[in-house]
Structures are given as structure tokens and as C-alpha cells.
Amino acid sequence: MSQLSRRSFLVTGLAAGASAGLRATAHAGPGPDPAGASADSRELRSDPFTLGVASGDPDSGGFVIWTRLAPRPLAEDGAGGMPARPFTVHWQVYGDEAGRRLLRHGVATARPEWGHSVHVELDRLAPGRDYWYRFRTGSHVSPTGRARTAPHPLSYGPGLAMAFASCAQYEHGHFTAYRRLAEDRPDLVLHLGDYLYEYRRDTYTAPGGNVRHHEGPETETLAGYRQRHAQYKTDPDLQAAHAAAPWLVVWDDHELDNNWAGEVPEKPEVPQPGFPARREAAFRAYYENMPLRRRSVPRGIDMQLYRRVHWGRLAVFHLLDTRQYRSDQGCGDGYRDCPEAADPARSITGEEQERWLLEGFRRSRARWDVIGQQVFFAQRDSDAGPAKITNQDAWDGYVASRRRITQGWVDAGVRNPVVLTGDVHAHWASDLKLDYDDPAARTVGSELAVSSISSGGDGRDADPAAHPFLSINPHLRFHNDQRGYVLTRIERESLTADFKVVPRVTRAGAAVHTRATFVIEDGIPGLRRTYLRPLDPSAARTPETDLIRETVDRETLRP
Template sequence: MSRLTRRSFLVTGIAVGAVAGVPAMANAGSDPTLESAASLTSRGLQTDPFTLGVASGDPDANGFVIWTRLAPQPLAEDGLGGMPGRRFSVDWQVYGDESGRHVVRRGVAQAAPEWGHSVHVELNGLSADRDYWYRFKVGHYVSPMGRARTAPHASSYGSGLAMAFVSCAQYEHGYFTAYGRLAEEHPDLILHLGDYQYEYRRDTYTIPGGNIRHHEGPETESLANYRQRHAQYKTDPDLQAAHAAAPWLVVWDDHELDNNWADEVPEAPQPNFLARREAAFRAYYENMPLRRESIPRGIDMQLYRRIQWGRMANFHMLDTRQYRSDQGCGDGYDDCPEAVDPARSITGAEQERWLLDGFRRSRAQWDILGQQVFFAQRDNNAGPAKVTSQDAWDGYVASRQRITQGWVDAEVRNPVVLTGDVHAHWASDLKLDYDDPTTRTVGSELVASSITTGGDGADSDPRTQPFLSINPHLKFYNNQRGYVITRIERDQLTADFKVLPKVTQAGAKAHTKATFVIEDRVPGVQQTYLRPVDPSAARTPEIDRIQEVVDLETKRP
């Protein structure tokens, strides 16, 4: 996105104020604790504070959130990004054109040290179903330009939606090239389904041959640690490009806090876990384009929410970490009786009621669940014993059954579950009874591979993958890194599974490994394209063995 000068920012603002009657910017000098633009350079802000880029998120038909965070020294150990411990005024403008000549909104926001000098501006009163652009200014510094988009009006289907979804970006395991390639696709909306950043100290979670890049600082436990880690990730130019390309809908998984946490229970005993959770939640809000409803309150944060894209789609964004029962059977893959305990839940009772009510009220063409962990049953054992991951919905069978039955009872037109977490591409049919493959299909699941986590991975032939023969409702698997981009229209949803041959080298090109279609009122996935295996990208047929897949997904250092 283009970077414009301070002069052009000011000139366009003055012109619109005179011609279109836009209100003048607020007077920053009225608050003695708020730095005015004229005094910035004399009070220590002598380098560009926009090192973390810009972002937008949570769009509706009237507007969206725009975000930035001031950090002239983003990797500062104290987590303050090199900012003085005072508030600053940040000018912002929203444009109706990419050149930045037509200003439609402008104002001044406050960047406060207690919120990491982050800025969240919620825009309303904009036109539905159209692109907008935005940027910020502090003193002599002007941010990059970002693009946002409003949703169609509630009664309109719009002209179709280009939606992408991603997950699992371990900075140390490779370059974020996939984010850059995604930005080049110019989607209307991007969903991030968790593991946006990882908590480990340097070289704790490694890939064969050694990590490509290194985390700064210790394992994240304090607010300063989490702020520094988020800042390190956001300095990546490919991630900045993806944020600037389109509005995001974000939800977390485990690594935004700590591996495999469940509600108030850490994976391993930690006397300071609740303080750590509070710090992680605060830093997450500071660094994401979220609305004020998601401002954390102590150890709690409202992250599950519903975003309506006109009549075309409802996005039910779930939180399967904050309210879940602790994982059963030591969080392993053994045949686990706790998995079928009806008292256990992955969503918690209140979120489950909210979701089922959303199904009953929905009149959308597509109801899409944006969530974290594998939804369909995925049995690792060809014998009679059922061996599944207790960290996924397989560990909460009653939760899955109630939610699946809920959309069936509500006669949801087209239920689709989107998933991250497992560092590989998958596509599957969803059932009410996975043990009887002859029962009808009642939904579809699409799973995005990681951006980098696990390193390069390898190309693989899904026809030889044992998981698919053990679980006939699973239709596709590929172990390369990448993202999924979809085209959502009234008659079908088309999903292209994009992969990169390498992430341990920067600049790889992305290509489509497979394409699946979900037709209106025809639950289940239908493959329409599969690219043959590239021998140069496949290390060995052993990559298709079940145990190796399981090992790649345990995520335990």
C-alpha cells in the first residue's frame, strides 16, 4: 500500500474540511497529558513510530475498526516500543479512493501508554459494500495506507465475497511469505483462526535443521514480554502487507497465551498463570483490530462474536479456549472415556447457547464457523479402539454433537466450519454419526495449513494418506504451508488450497494444490482439481504415515 507524505495528509484534510464540511480535527492541546503534534520531535519521538503497520477489522455494513500502534523501537525489552510514558494524539483519515484525495472521515485518537500506545478507531456511517482506505499521522510521520471494506446491507447479497483464512505462524520456523502472497490475492476479508504468535523463548520449539529466525526475549509471561513478541511479529513486512490488504476477523488458539491451555488451567502447573493470562489478553487486544466490546476485563475477554456479511454469510467466530473443560486423558491421543462425557464442553454453556440461537435466527445463505481446532472426527487407529486428539472437538464429543444437531434442527442452509491449528490442509464432510459412514452428510469443514509452523513440510498424495482410509468422511490432506482462499457466492463456495514449496527460504511463489466446491444446499465437499505431487517438494513417502502426522501436530517442544 502507498505511503503518502505529511504534507499530502494535511492538504487533503484541509481541502475536504473546506469543501465537504467535515468537522475540524479535535484540539489535542486541551489535555495537558496529551502530546501535541508540534512538540513530538522535541520531546523524544524522533523516528518513525509506525513500524508495526496498520490494520482494519470487524467490518459491518456501516463501518469497521482501524488500528495502529506507535512503536519507534518495536523490540524494546520493556514492551513500550520506545515510546515515552505519556499519551499522544494520533490523526487519522479515511478515504473513498486509494489515492487519498477524497477524505470521508477524519479525527484524532489518543494513544495511551497503559494500552501500549495502540489506537482503535471504530468507524460508523459509511456506505455499505464498498472499499475504503485509511492512514494515521503523528507529528512529521505518516503511516502506510491500508484498505478496508464494509459489508453489504443486511438485505443484500452483495456481489460475492472473496474470503481467505489462515492460522499458525511461528516466526522462527520460516518466512511469512504466505501472508505476502495472500495480500496479492486482494481478498475482501481475512480470517485468522489462531496461533498468530508463539510464546516460546528462542530455540525451544525447533524444526529439523534448526530455526530460520529467532524470537527476541524470554518465553512470554509478562505484559512486557507479550507486547514485545507481538511487535516482533508485526515488524514482518509480509504480515504488514496482509493486514493492510483487507479487514481481518481474528480469534485466538493456545499459543497467544501458552501451549494447550484450557480456561484457567495451564498445560503444566504455573503459579502465575492467571496473571499471565491477563497479560496475554491485554496484549492481544492492544495488537488486534478489535471493537471495544473485546476490551479485556482482568482475566476475561469477549472474543466470540457474530459478523454479518449481508444476506450472503454469517460468520460465527468462536472461542474454544477460554471456556473449555480441561483436555481429557492427559491431553493425549489414547482411547479416552472422558471424550464422551456429556458434562464436558469445548465452548462453555453460554457460548453454546449463543451459537445455537444464532443458527435459529439465521437467514443467511451460508453460516460459517470460524474456529480453532479440528471439528470432524479424526481417528488415528484402524482397529476398534478410537484414538483421537483430546485437544480437538474429538475430545468433546457431546459438544460437537449438540452443535451439529443444532444446525440440523435449525435447518441452517449451508453450514461450513473453518479450522486452523493442525499445520496441514484438510477438507472433510461432517456427520451426525461418524462411526457409520453411510449416514448423511450434514455440513462441511475446510482446514488451513500453517503459515510457517513446522517448517517447509512436504507435498503429499492424499490418496495414500492413511487418515483418509480410516476416516472416509475426510476427503483431502496436504502437508505444505499456505492458506485457503474462497469465493463465496449464492450458488456455491469455492475453496482453493494454496501452498508454498518452501517457507525456509523467502520469496516462494504460491500455487493451488487442490480446489473444492460446496454447492448450495448440498452439504459436503466436492473436489474439482488436484495438482499432481511435485517430486522436488516431497521428501519421502514416510511423510504420509499417521504417526508422523501426529508428531507434527503435537506442538510440544
Template sequence: MQRLDRRSFLVTGLAAGAIATVPAASALAEPDPAAETALSLASRGLRTDPFQLGVASGDPDHDGFVIWTRLAPQPLAEDGAGGMPSRPFTVLWQVYADERLRHVVRAGVAIASPEWGHSVHVEVGGLQPGREYWYRFRLGSYVSPAGRTRTAPHPLTLGGPLSMAFVSCAQYEHGYFTSYRRLAEDHPDLVLHLGDYQYEYTKDTYTIPGGNVRDHEGPETETLAGYRQRHAQYKADLDLQAAHAAAPWLVVWDDHELDNNWADEVPERPDIPQPNFLARREAAFRAYYENMPLRRTSVPRGIDMQLYRRIRWGRLATFHMLDTRQFRDDQACGDGFRDCPAALDPARSITGPEQEAWLIDGFRQSRAQWDILGQQVFFGQRDNNAGPAKVTSMDAWDGYVASRQRITQGWVDAKVRNAVVLTGDVHAHWAGDLKLDYDDPDGRVVGSELVATSISTGGDGADSDPATQPFLKINPHLKFYNNQRGYVLTKVERDQLTADFRVVPHVQTPGAAVHTKATFVVEDRVPGVRQTYLRPADPALRTTGAPTIEDTVRLETDRP
């Protein structure tokens, strides 16, 4: 176990739940005898490293960020407590200005309490804008891994280019988290996770052809203990830990953090009595907060949690992080692809009226080069039928057409300079143009959508030729499709946003290399996506024949 020099920490006596920030000079001061005793007693009762879930950071501002860890010497304990005694522990933390961890710039202590799963959320402030920092934690003689993070540029400056990756959909059972590892090796400045961070199913429920490559522990997640155990199983994966330690994250959930295709207070199967669903929602929200690097503004209150929020990256970009689950109307006509007149009902909303008003007001006030929506489900129209009937997904924005129209019109009316929607959920890479009228092939393009495939959900997938993809023929505003696993790595600059669609050839066995399947560019003040690179499909990795529409839809169907 790596040990910190005892001079590296100053222990201060704090009331339970308090957080302290002390200047670097104090952090390097010689501890007094009482502090030495506190250090030696801090990990009393722990015989195993409690930092087995790694570290993370998130929600960066121009002068700080959140740093996170959760104590769990036995991550898979059935009671969800991670093997921790049921008492508070004092955890010491430090932030460094250098990768070699020599120059302490902030330090303090935080209380890890059993009420919050022995998680630690420290909101560090008073730092310099637009620069890298490193951090770690200590409990007695145990020292956590170090993480890299950074602050955003000053609000009045543009800052340099931003390297930003976004991901979604990591089903532990379907494959290894190789893409998380490759993402970490790309050294992004910021990572967006757009939902389905973990899946709720018990083993052998949601399976892929040939069988799952590893199993979930425990029953389907319905209790706080179950959600805590499931989050711990995912967090214990070293590839995921590497991605968290590489950069600050902005996170939002989708459905599987609670229950497949849930909508507000409605479970996936409302036809089956589920009197405990709201208690399940409360447990899922609490466990989600405990396991994510979120600020105290997101502490859940019963069945509610404030997750939509706005993060500014200087004047270069504003990230509008949305919640399309907690406030939506229930899906019309069921959850799948339907020809459904109710999808056009102007009263239906996927965001709820308050979040919609907040978002449109954010468009009006924005002065950023790029307004980027980080959200969960397919935004642009995706018709599944070559005939006159419109068959679209009721779980996506196609099931809430008026809601999509109001928000799109909102950024058009606000004269947003560059509107880009980032999406997860559908287990495939996509790129497309956004319109006010998708039924007019020559209609005005007003924005761009980039969609990340899954990290592992669906297993290996297959390489494909976009020219043979039926959706692209039916929907001319859609420009790209690929059904391999991976992530999207973007470079956001003043005059353009470049998106590399990164893929790995397999996830059902570990260790795959990553490559760029295609590159698209969005130019400043030129809405829509433009392809600049496409790697030819590898015949050895392609499915037999062209994928059918039914194949594509089946890849997105999570319900076992």
C-alpha cells in the same frame, strides 16, 4: 518520509482517550494557528518513525469498521513499550474513498496511551455499505502506510461474491511469512485468522529439523512486557504487514497467544505449580487486544475477554467467530491422541454453556445463505487407529464429543441452509464432510469442514499424495490432506462456495511462489465437499515413501 498536505487534517482538542469523527468538509478545512502548533508538537520526543508495526483494519459492518495502529519506533524494546515515552500521544487518522488518497470521507483524532501500549483503535461509522475504503494515520510529520479495507453489504442485500481467505499458525522461528505476502497479492475482501498468531516460546525451545531460520527476542512470554515485545516482533514483519493492509481481518485466538494447550484457567502443565498463570492470562489478553483490530466490546476485563462474536456479510454469509479456549473444560486424558472414554462425557464442553447457547440461537435466527463458523481446532472426527479402539485428539472437538454433537444438531434442527466450519491449528490442509454419526459410513452428511495449514509452523513441510494418507483411509468422511504451508482462499457466492488450497513449496527461505494444490466446492443446499481440481504431487517436494500416521501426528505436536 511521505508527508500529508497540512490541509488534509483538522486537529481538534480532545480529552485523553476520546475519539472524534468529523465530516469530510471539516477535515479539509484550513487548520488555525493553534492546530498548526499542535501538529508540530504532536511527535515531540520521537526521532524515529513510530509506525513501524504497520496498520490494520477489522470487524467490518455495513457502515464501518475498526482501523488500528500501534506506535513503536523501537519495536523490540525489552520493556515492551516499543521505544515510546510514557505519555499519551494524539494520533490523527483519515479514511478515503479512493486508492490515491485524495477524497477524505472521515477523519479525526485518537489518543494513544501508554496504558494500552500506545495502540489506536478507531471505530469508523457512517460509511456506505459494500464498498472499498483506504485509511492511514499521522503523528506530527510521520505518516503511516495506507491500508485497504471495506464495509460489508447492507443487511437486506445479498451483495456480490465474497473473496475470503483464512489462515492460522505463524511460528516466526520456523519460516518466513511468505504466505501472508501471497495472500495480500490475491486481494481478498476479508481475512479470517483462526489462531496461533504468535508463539510464546523463547528461542531454541521449539525447533524444526535442521534448526530454526530466525529467533524470537526475549524470554518465554509470561509478562505484559514480554507479550507486547513478541507481538511487536511479529507485527514488524513486512509480509504480515502487507496482509493486514490488504483487507479487513476477523481474528480469534487459539493456544499460543497465551500458552500451549491452555484450557480456561488451567495451564498446559497443571502438574507443575504455576501461581502466576492467571496474571499471565491477563497480560496475554491485554496484549492481544492492543495488537488486534478489535472493537471496544473486546476490551479485556482482568482475566476475561469477549472474543466470540457474530459478523454479518449482508444476506450472503454470517460468520460465527468462536472461542474454544477461554471457556473449555480441561482436556481429558491429557492433550495428545488418546482412547479416552471421558471424551464422551455429556457434561464436557469446548465452548462453555453460554457460548454454546449463543451459537445455537444464532443458527435459529440466521437467514443467511451461508453460516460459517470461524474457529480453532479440528471439528470433525479424526480417528488415528485402524482398529476397533478410537484414538483421537483430546485437544480438538474429538475430546468434547457431546459438545460437538449438540452444536451440529443445533444447526440441523435450525435448518441452517449451508453450514461450513473453518479450522486452523493442525499445520496441514484438510477438507471433509461433517456428520451426526461418524461411525456410520453411509450416515447423513450435514455440513462441511475446511482446514487451513500453517503459515510457517513446522518449516517447509512436504508435498504429498492424498491417496496415501492413512487418516483418509480410516476416516472416509475426510477427503483431502496436504502438508505444505499456505492458506485457503475462498469465493463465497449465492449458489456455491469454492475453496482453493493455496501452498508455497518452501518457507525456510523467502520468496516462494504460490499455487493451488487442490480446489473443493460446496454447493448450495448440498452439504459436504466435492473436489474439482488436484495438482499432482511434485516428486522433488515429497517425503520418502508415504507419510505414516505417526508422522502426521508429530507435525501437530507443539509441545517442545
């Protein structure tokens, strides 16, 4: 990303004049900006843009741009070293990376009651275009970020480069995968949860030990969540990923409390009368630190996070919240043979969100319906015998709920349903079924599950064919236990997914490579794997330049 000078910020802003300040909405919380917010920020002697910049929730006419002022980001009170008063923040949007063509500029107010965060909603921009943006307060100028608008609603556009990621435990390793993701320059990034972890220092330890440490106690208060978000945002690799492209974000559990469900904490047997206040604090801090639109401003213990984002006629993203409305996990959570899992009254989405999703399937005319959500969707039975030992924190704990959603996209005639998943700290690729216990059941969709950015430490590149899940569950097609992300290319004819991995996160700077590639063809449910092999299988292994890409039939491939 280009770094434009303070002088160029001032000069281009003056040259553009008032006509450039076209319609945009700036907000940090509900209600109008307070009148008379001081523009004098001379008391900010150090850089307040230590948390970087971000954009998010794009549509064909605009997107959100975000920053948060924090000259001392790790301050224990969560205020980031900011005085307890409003500050004026100037913003600019450019049509070129060099910053010569200013298109919009304006003023927003960073308020202390919203952590001095700023959310500016841009509209009336051209569809299918790259834009660059930055902020200024006083003499301080932020880094520059890149955003992109979606194609026109009636256009497929040139294809979409979309990356998705999950699970970044700061203590377990460096965020190298975020840096490599940024270097791929995707058009869009989906983050599927566990953006941060709530534990106090050394409570959650990676194999081999933690390589860096959390500040502060376990996050339970607004100050604690603000401080933890700030600590993660100071990571330069994460900042680079945010600045590279607009993000669509949804949470999982660790943004609040491990394995929480609705208004139930992880350990309901331990009295926790303060859990509603903790939930309210976590939601508020999440909004303050993410590039979200006004529709997601939290209201007490509630926050509207499930939503639908259209990418022209090419794709629609149904972003789910599988935490806030779910029934509590059955049978005490964990891997269990649990009769409660089949109870049709249990839901992982809640009734209202389920109706919203099914109606979205019925109305969809997109080439690809992409369901961005948190926990493993396909069945993963860990017992080769008659018992069904499955994870009650995933969709396996809500079997009827999963069946209703799957049947919903089948009945609606959804052309290409693809489920994206985080949480599991490993790469997985799966064919989706209506009945996983019937070996002859037809494939009705695909699931791509992304590994962690750092959670679990370095991991290992084990033989995927030796994994017991793969032998017990034939619809599971691939597994890898290294850290990384998934880079996809979505086009009219196909969706290609590259499972990217880094060999280590305990030391910074590792290179990335593609561990496996899968293709989903338009109108043909299920996964086809493509991979590299030597030209002559009987010859000694050749350099990578001598490798060819070989297509393997989806019905015969076993990883």
C-alpha cells in the same frame, strides 16, 4: 497499497475542513480520552509506525482501523521505545486509493497504559465499498491500508473473496504465504489462531532447524507479550496482509500458553500460581495489537472474543473461542483412547457460548453460516481397529459438545453450514456427520482446515491417498502438509475453496500455487472437488495451458 505523503496528509486534511470529521469512536481502552494529551511529538525522532496498520470487524456501515506507536519495537520493556505519556494520532479515511477524496478525519489518543495502541471505530460509511486509511503523529505518516464495508443487510452483494489463515511460527520460516494472500486482494481475512508463539528462542524447533529467532524469554509478562507481538508485526509480509483487507481474528492457544484450557495451563501438575496474571497480560496485549472493537476490551482475566459478523444476506460468520471456556483436556491431553471424551458434561465452548451459537443458528437467514474456530472439528481416528485414538485437544475430546453443535444447525435448518479450522499445520477438507461411526450417515456440513503460514517448516507434498487418517476416516477428503492459506469465493450458488501452498518457507519469496480446489453447492451438504488434468490422459504431460478443469463427482472421488 499506495503510500501517501505527509504533505498530502496535511493538505487534504485542511482542505476537507471540520465537516469531514463525522462520527467515529476512538479508543485504546475503557474510559474517555484524557484531556490535554500532547500533540507535540517532536521527541519521536524515528518512525513510530514500524508495526504497520490494520482494519477489522467490518459491518455494513464501518470497521475498526488500528495502529500502535513503537519506534523501537523490540524494546525489552515492551513499550516500543515510546515515552510514558499519551500521544495524539491523527487519522484519515479516503474513498479512493490515490488519496484524493477524503471522507473522514479525526484525532485519537495513544496511551501508554494500552501500549500506545489506537482503535478507531468508523460508522455511517456506505455499504459494500472499499476505503483507504492512514495515521499521522508529528511529522510521521503511517503506511496506507485498505478496508471494506459489508453489503447492506438486505443485499447479497457481488460475492465475497475471503481468505483464512492460521499458525505463524516466526522462528520456523518466512511469512511468504501472508504476502501471497495480500496479493490475492481478498475482501476479508479470517485469522483462526496461533497468530504468534510464546516460546523462548529455540525451544520449539522446526525440522531442519529454525531460520530466525524470537527475542526475549518465553512470554509470561505484559512486557514480554507486547515485545513478541511487536516482533511479529515488524514482518513486512504480515504487514502487507493486514493492510490488504479487514481481518476477523480469534485466538487459539499460543497467544497465551500451549494447550491452555480455561484457567488451566498446559502443565497443571506443575504449580503455576502466576497463571491468572499471565492470562490477563496475554489478553491485554492481544487486544492492544489487534483491530478489535470496544466490545473486546479485556476485563482482568476475561475477554469477549466470540462474536457474530454479518456479510449482508450472503453470509454470517460465527467466530468462536474454544479456549477460554472449555473443560480441561481429558486423559492427560494428546492422542488417547479416552472415555472422558464422551462425557456429556464436558464442553469445548462453555454453556453460555453454546447457547449463543445455537440461538444464532435458529435466527440465521444467511445463505452461508460460516463457523470460524480453532481446532479440528470432524472425527480423526488414528486407529484402524476397535480403539478410538483421537486428539483430546480438538473436538474429538468433546464428543457430546460437537454433537450438540452439529444437531443444533441441523434442527435449525441452517442452509449451508461450513466450519473453518486452524491449528493442525496442514490442509484438510472434510464432510461432517452426526455419527462418524456409521458409514451410511448422511453428510450435514463441511469443514475446511487451513495449513500453517510457517509452523513446522517447509513441510512436504506427500501423496494424500497414503495418509492413514484418510483410509480410516472416509469422511476426510483431502490432506496436504505444505504451508499456505485458503482462498474462498462465496457466492449465492456456491462456495469455492482454493487450498493455496508455497513450496518452502525456509527461504523467502516462494511462488504460490493451488494444490486443490473444492466446491460446496448451495443446499447440497458436502464437498465436490475440481482439479486440473491433461486433455489426453494417455498423452505425455502437457504444459499448464493445456490443462482443463474437470469436475469429479463428490460421491466417487477419493483424493
